[in-house]
Amino acid sequence: MAVLLLDRPAMFELSVAIEVWGNDRTALGVPYSEVRLCSNVGPVLQVAVGCEITVRHGLEALDWADTIVIPNGDLTTPAVDYDPEMVDALRCAHQRGARIVSFCSGAFVLAATGLLDGCTATTHWAYAKQFRARYPGIDLREGVLYTCGDGMYTSAGTAAAIDLCLHLVREDWGAEVANTIARRMVVPPHRDGGQAQFVEQPVAASADVEGDLRAVLQWVEGHLDRQLTVDELARRAAMTPRTFARRFKAATGTTPLQWILNQRVAAAQRMLETSTASVDAIAAQIGFGSAAALRQHFTRVVGSTPSAYRAAFRHAA
Structure with a gap:
């Protein structure tokens, strides 16, 4: 992977790319990436904050990378004044099959290549008017966290870079790896961008919960095929249902029934990626009871039907 920095780069977006791909997490089962x-x-x-970054590589890194990330763009520079050598290097990289990703105002740089003409894109909402004025031939979507298409990806402002990165990780390595990275980064459990995306919602697993609730959560994770109730879980925790529900939400950030639902959906994602079991068989194994119930909840949480999800991510198993 190559991260293309312009003058006065945005530290947050740069740090997101390094946090997701630049840390060695092979001990956690995350494949290694060279950045x-x-x-x-x-x-x-x-x-901008008064420090300097030493960069060891020039544009030749774009000839090597399978993924190119553009953290931000210089909006004071007219599009026609972007370095022609840089613009040509990005075009050549796309032509040979490299994936090009922009964060926030980095969409302006990607748009300057002409590769986004006729495509959808997004950027920070504050730059939407300026983007449309410069690039009227691009379908700008303000209500989404990110867009994908033809090997090009754009994300909205700042933290939306995290959502896009998790999507790319899932494309490459599957939901389990994406969820591992998300939990390590302690990202919010839900991101509402007004669109159906495949971004993992990293709800706490039993290993993330301390104290007397951990054993109960571990038991639930091993018995998702059962019809589980708050009363039953409260008895296992030796608490009243009301106390259990209060303690549970404080520990996980959600209700017991919503947590169970999300665990079932996450289990369905793993099985869709790694097995050839039918949707009916998966529904029975994780407690949804019927394929119709699985489809309903899966589509609401993930933004895709189980069949479409399998078709998109089965190769990443």
């Missing part, structure tokens, strides 16, 4: 920072500006870049 190279590159720039056409110079070996030392000034950052």
Whole structure:
């Protein structure tokens, strides 16, 4: 992976790319990625907060990378004035099959290549008017966290870069790896961007919960095929249902029944990715009772039908 830095790069978006792909998490089952920072500006870049970044690679890194991330763009520079060598390098990378990703105002740089003409894209809402004025041939979507298409990906402002990164991780390595990274980053359990996306909702697992609730959650994770009630779980925790529900929400951020539902959906995702079991068989194994119930809840939580999810992510198993 190459991260293309312009002058005065945004530290948050740069850090997101490094946090997701630049940390060695092979001990947790996350495949290793080599990340190279590159720039056409110079070996030392000034950052807005008053520090400097030393960059070891130039545009030649774009010839090597299978994924190219553009954290932000310089909006004071007219599109026609973007470095022609950089623009050509991005076009060539896309032509050979590299995936190009922009965060926030990085969409302006990607748009300057002409590769987004006739496609959908997004950027920070504050730049929407400016983006439309510069690139009227691009279908700008303001109500989404990110867009995908033809090997190009754009994300909305700042934290939406995390959502897009998790989507890309899931495309490459599957839901289990994406969820591992999400929990390590402690991302919010829900991101509402007004669109159906495949982004994992990293609800707490039993290993994330301390104290006397952990054993109950571990038992639930091993018995998702059963019809589970709050009363039954409260008895196992030796608490009243009211106390159990209060303690449970404080520990996990959600209600017991919603947590169970999300665990079942996560189990369905893993089985759809890693097995050839039918939707009916998966529904029976994880406690939904019927394929219709699985489809209903899966579509609401994930934003895709089980069949469509399997078709999109089965290769990542």
